[in-house]
Amino acid sequence: MNAYRWFLLLLIILAPQAQARDVVVLGVFPDRAMIQVDGARQVLRAGESTEDGVRLVSTDSRAGYVVLEIAGQSRKVMLGGRVGGSFQARQTARAQIFSDSRGAYTTTGSINGRTITFLVDTGATTIAMNSNEAQRLGIDYSRGQLVQVGTASGTAFAYEVSLDRVRVGEIEQRNVRAMVLPGDSPRMALLGMTFLGRVEMRNEGQALVLEQRF
Numbered sequence: 001m002n003a004y005r006w007f008l009l010l011l012i013i014l015a016p017q018a019q020a021r022d023v024v025v026l027g028v029f030p031d032r033a034m035i036q037v038d039g040a041r042q043v044l045r046a047g048e049s050t051e052d053g054v055r056l057v058s059t060d061s062r063a064g065y066v067v068l069e070i071a072g073q074s075r076k077v078m079l080g081g082r083v084g085g086s087f088q089a090r091q092t093a094r095a096q097i098f099s100d101s102r103g104a105y106t107t108t109g110s111i112n113g114r115t116i117t118f119l120v121d122t123g124a125t126t127i128a129m130n131s132n133e134a135q136r137l138g139i140d141y142s143r144g145q146l147v148q149v150g151t152a153s154g155t156a157f158a159y160e161v162s163l164d165r166v167r168v169g170e171i172e173q174r175n176v177r178a179m180v181l182p183g184d185s186p187r188m189a190l191l192g193m194t195f196l197g198r199v200e201m202r203n204e205g206q207a208l209v210l211e212q213r214f
Contacts, residue, residue: 095169
């Protein structure tokens with residue numbers, strides 16, 4: 001082997017290897033965030049780093065994103081977003097939702113960039129929330145069409161609206177139909193079929209996996 005080939009081989013050996021870390025943002029709070037690094041969850045305060053060297057630079061809980069530093073690179077990551085060390089785009093978006101002690105699947109997501117807790121409900125025709133939740137999210141539901149809907153308590157009236165962006169895990173959908181019910185019901189926003197009908201769903205142990213292909 002000539003000297004030139006030895007030089008190329010040395011460059012390959014010494015070159016920094018692509019990062020294999022898989023980082024997911026699970027929760028965003030005013031001064032901290034919950035992230036998952038290669039499957040391990042932990043809460044970091046701004047300025048703190050994981051043992052793997054992933055540093056939380058800052059958070060914006062109102063806009064629903066964090067700034068992370070991975071391998072010397074800064075990256076803005078939305079709630080539910082995922083990045084790898086090489087920051088390569090993925091061909092499949094996923095969300096993994098675990099059941100609680102009652103067997104219900106609840107997850108943190110966002111509507112129009114604002115954090116919300118969803119209850120997965122395949123029996124709900126649309127995303128549904130109460131009017132107090134809608135006001136907190138800045139949704140002007142009064143401009144929606146007033147329609148009659150069936151609920152667990154019987155027939156009720158609701159405002160039909162279109163949500164600009166709904167995000168759960170890595171999956172973000174646009175122009176999603178939803179219902180806003182006056183009052184306090186449902187107590188938790190329902191993630192219904194206007195969102196779930198666009199993804200593939202399967203059970204993996206105690207987790208419900210949603211997957212959307214591009």
